[in-house]
Amino acid sequence: MSLEIETKHGKVDITNDVIATIAGGAAEENFGIVGMASQHQIRDGLTDILRRENFTKGVIVRQEEDGLHIDMYIIVSFGTKISEVAHNVQERVKYTLEKTLGLSVETVNIYVQGVKVMKEA
Template identity: 55%
Template structure:
């Protein structure tokens, strides 16, 4: 659980909140169709999550005093996957580090599928 130490005390932020912020930041990136469920596949196809379930496509882990964010995504057909992934990494890290104030060390992207966007 991330901590923000301030002069008046400490703010504890639940991992669920961090995953929601990370998922919302990722959804603003071009080329992303949506978040995918980390565990559930139906007939070999990743389940596309709605906005209300964004955090199910994000995993927040602490390893050796470092914060790791794992994002499970579905990208749009015809986009350069490496560029979409890099943009998502940059956006999520910026939002969590500079806007919220949570130090994120790594943002890992797992592409679960490619879909034709509507």
């Protein structure tokens, strides 16, 4: 599925993979985020943190009549307040997608898939 935007110069077609990559990049910029996780960790065999090229496994984009709905599967850093990290991710992803795509993002749902303890150097 993709997003079609009509302009006076023609059509712009943006795939859900591109939207997922933008959303995943925006999420990773937040303090307390270790990375993205796969929605189906055991089925995909990905118990590790996803790299940028695999964000589509950790970000689900749904397009409905009222706007975009984003589901994100994240891993947070141990010792951070999970509710605050999730709220910050929601705000940044919504802002980034609305500014980048010019569309309404109705929901950003956060699913915390794990907590990672960072080793001190």
